[in-house]
Amino acid sequence: MMKDKMTIALAGNPNVGKTTIFNNLTGTRQHVGNWPGVTVEKKVGTKTYKNRELEIVDLPGTYSLTAYSIDEVVARDYIVEEKPDVVIHIVDATNLERNLYLTTQLMEHGAKVVIALNMMDMARERGDQIDIDKLSSLLEIPIVETVGCDGIGMDELLDEALEEVNKGPHHHHVVGYGKDVERYIGELAIIIQKDEVLAKKYPSRWVAIKLLENDEEVLKKLKGSPAEKEIRKKLKAIDTDEMEAHMADKRYEAIGSILPQTCSICVPKMNVSDMIDKVVTNKYLGIPIFLAMMWGAFEITFTFAVPFMEIIDMIFGGLAGVISGMGNGWLPSLLGDGIIGGVGSVLIFLPNILILFWILALLEDSGYLARAAFIMDKLMYNLGLHGKSFIPMLMGFGCTVPAIMATRSIEDNKDRMITIMVAPFMSCGARLPVYVILAGIFFGGAAGSVIFSLYALGILVAILSAVLLRKTLFKGKPAPFIMELPPYRVPTLKTSLIHMWERGQMYLKKAGTIIFLGVIIIWVLAYFPSGVEYGSEDSYIGMMGKVIAPIFAPLGFDWRIAVALIFGFVAKEIVIGAMGVLYGAGDNEELLSDAISDSSSSGIYPAHALSLMVFTLLYMPCIAVVGVIKKETGSWKWTLFAVLYSTGLAYIAAFIVFRIASAMGYGG
Amino acid sequence: MTEECLTKPETEYALSEAEPGTRVKVVHIKGKGAARRRILDMGMVPGAEVKVIRKAPMGDPIEFEVKNYKLSMRKAEAELVIVDILERGKNL
Ligand SMILES: Nc1nc2c(ncn2[C@@H]2O[C@H](COP(=O)(O)OP(=O)(O)OP(=O)(O)O)[C@@H](O)[C@H]2O)c(=O)[nH]1
Numbered sequence: 001m002m003k004d005k006m007t008i009a010l011a012g013n014p015n016v017g018k019t020t021i022f023n024n025l026t027g028t029r030q031h032v033g034n035w036p037g038v039t040v041e042k043k044v045g046t047k048t049y050k051n052r053e054l055e056i057v058d059l060p061g062t063y064s065l066t067a068y069s070i071d072e073v074v075a076r077d078y079i080v081e082e083k084p085d086v087v088i089h090i091v092d093a094t095n096l097e098r099n100l101y102l103t104t105q106l107m108e109h110g111a112k113v114v115i116a117l118n119m120m121d122m123a124r125e126r127g128d129q130i131d132i133d134k135l136s137s138l139l140e141i142p143i144v145e146t147v148g149c150d151g152i153g154m155d156e157l158l159d160e161a162l163e164e165v166n167k168g169p170h171h172h173h174v175v176g177y178g179k180d181v182e183r184y185i186g187e188l189a190i191i192i193q194k195d196e197v198l199a200k201k202y203p204s205r206w207v208a209i210k211l212l213e214n215d216e217e218v219l220k221k222l223k224g225s226p227a228e229k230e231i232r233k234k235l236k237a238i239d240t241d242e243m244e245a246h247m248a249d250k251r252y253e254a255i256g257s258i259l260p261q262t263c264s265i266c267v268p269k270m271n272v273s274d275m276i277d278k279v280v281t282n283k284y285l286g287i288p289i290f291l292a293m294m295w296g297a298f299e300i301t302f303t304f305a306v307p308f309m310e311i312i313d314m315i316f317g318g319l320a321g322v323i324s325g326m327g328n329g330w331l332p333s334l335l336g337d338g339i340i341g342g343v344g345s346v347l348i349f350l351p352n353i354l355i356l357f358w359i360l361a362l363l364e365d366s367g368y369l370a371r372a373a374f375i376m377d378k379l380m381y382n383l384g385l386h387g388k389s390f391i392p393m394l395m396g397f398g399c400t401v402p403a404i405m406a407t408r409s410i411e412d413n414k415d416r417m418i419t420i421m422v423a424p425f426m427s428c429g430a431r432l433p434v435y436v437i438l439a440g441i442f443f444g445g446a447a448g449s450v451i452f453s454l455y456a457l458g459i460l461v462a463i464l465s466a467v468l469l470r471k472t473l474f475k476g477k478p479a480p481f482i483m484e485l486p487p488y489r490v491p492t493l494k495t496s497l498i499h500m501w502e503r504g505q506m507y508l509k510k511a512g513t514i515i516f517l518g519v520i521i522i523w524v525l526a527y528f529p530s531g532v533e534y535g536s537e538d539s540y541i542g543m544m545g546k547v548i549a550p551i552f553a554p555l556g557f558d559w560r561i562a563v564a565l566i567f568g569f570v571a572k573e574i575v576i577g578a579m580g581v582l583y584g585a586g587d588n589e590e591l592l593s594d595a596i597s598d599s600s601s602s603g604i605y606p607a608h609a610l611s612l613m614v615f616t617l618l619y620m621p622c623i624a625v626v627g628v629i630k631k632e633t634g635s636w637k638w639t640l641f642a643v644l645y646s647t648g649l650a651y652i653a654a655f656i657v658f659r660i661a662s663a664m665g666y667g668g
Numbered sequence: 669m670t671e672e673c674l675t676k677p678e679t680e681y682a683l684s685e686a687e688p689g690t691r692v693k694v695v696h697i698k699g700k701g702a703a704r705r706r707i708l709d710m711g712m713v714p715g716a717e718v719k720v721i722r723k724a725p726m727g728d729p730i731e732f733e734v735k736n737y738k739l740s741m742r743k744a745e746a747e748l749v750i751v752d753i754l755e756r757g758k759n760l
Contacts, residue, residue: 064709068702097735098711213705241704245697248708249715252735277722277731277738286725374740378726381742387729480703480745481729482710485738 338523396426412479689757
């Protein structure tokens, strides 16, 4: 029987080359979305091969098919519920023992499996000798050798997959669990078969095994089943903790009995990876090297970004010039002040964002990211976070957008949510111009110390918020830290650029729409009622500023600053530009400096400036970040919380700073 | 070591107590739930040989070698793994 459309799922441990093979197979014909209800990325691609329409689904990287993390649940549910026609299981040939653990679980479920034995180049180079025919016959699974990064073995892989689908159901090698346990499995399977619906949907041996392992997700599937009561009774009499260990043990035992027959010299000796680790995670050198790498990452980001930023600036400047030539009226203003001004000031950060994504991809692909988590975990754990939270928070100093997207590597939802909530307090690059100008005008020689204090304040607020959130909304301990330290690899330019582009594209698409909307709303508020000067006292935004000004009075802000802060929602650096307009200085920084440094006429004294800087540091993240928070938390509720929480904190902090500074005589 | 023998029986030696360089054999995994399951899935099964490689610069987590790859765990997780010592590492 031929089916025209066929689904293939790609499964495998993290870091085995799944993305590489997925890209090889599908090319550009892919679609990135989310799995329903969760923020795990779902990648689906299509391919026409030998007159068959193939739908290829990239499952999240998993070590096992138990219900440990959301990734595993997603991968398992797909295989178990959606029943793809065939699973291509990608196995890292240089790490067979651990990789085959997932294989035993796939076999147990009875899905049709084809193994792609990837990283064969590395295995060969290392001198491993794998008897692939033997391995294939012992596992009773077809195996194709592949080298993902060179595209070797792709057609053979698809040929095997097609052939496997056309074969009827056949016997699969399964792990035997020993007489006693097999008896339990048999007894449970018989009970399960009493529930026809359940038995039809899932292989009953598999359900029985999962039940013995005390798998909550499978227990949930039992709800309302006529067999539920009997099963629960049966399970009560069994020590499922004991079973769980026993099953894992037997699976590894089965692997242990197969491997020596198929693989001679597969045990690596002291290799390059170990040598690198001796230095990189060394007791004394580990932290300095880590800090040096992070410093280097920022240096690269900012130096590489400069020329691109100049180009973008030029393009938008040119466009603005063309449009101002179109004369007056709402359309040139919408295009010039609104879209080009607004989108331009957000796009100017795109080079920074992309380069940070690229460096993140390089660190990830090389294997260093795992070491960074390993090195920083102790510190982060003390703050109620996970080692993997460190990198996102650090990236926050560059730009909050990639920082929040980098939280994807954090498996535990609470750990991740806390990191998302506190990352915006790390002072990003867009806030710096605000400090530079205000501190420069009002604090002269002490400007450096003021700016440094602001960064320190951001870190302090992030830490305190993390502790607070952990004690209130996200109660509980940080997730366990049980993490593989993968061997170092030289990252390939192509893969890292693909990773960068995937994230960058997602940012542009998702955040882009929100940015665009926000920019238009701000423009409407600043342009209308028609006839008023853009963003002036008489515009809606000016009126809003006046209405909310009393709220800001305790912080020392008048209506003009209130308006500038509303503009700052587009991108924080705009606060300065908006002040320029409101204080009649246009976009000339020197004029602005003259206008506001005269405290008696501008009403801005050092205490006011300080309060404004603190508020700018902490208050609601810019539109792009709000868009990304929505995307990453999948919830408007949490997005709103992030906005209100940060703005509330900003208010309190600015108030305190203003009062103290005024009391010390800096308030005029 | 002799001090430890007085306070706790040799059989209850947790992986978290082993110094770098030590080789051990897993006896069983204590506890319940997700952490335990993950430890088992990652190859720390009864009978498995584990080598303690090093501690992170701040003393925690710890890196191990098991099933021919490198795994790191916090002390809190390593405490769940009860082991027999095969070969003692030099106390660094
Ligand atoms: N030497 C070698 N490198 C490979 C091979 N296949 C992939 N790689 C490299 O391995 C690294 C990881 O590949 P990915 O495709 O990102 O792996 P993944 O399984 O998708 O990893 P996660 O996304 O972290 O789950 C990349 O740097 C690839 O270039 C291969 O067959 N041989």
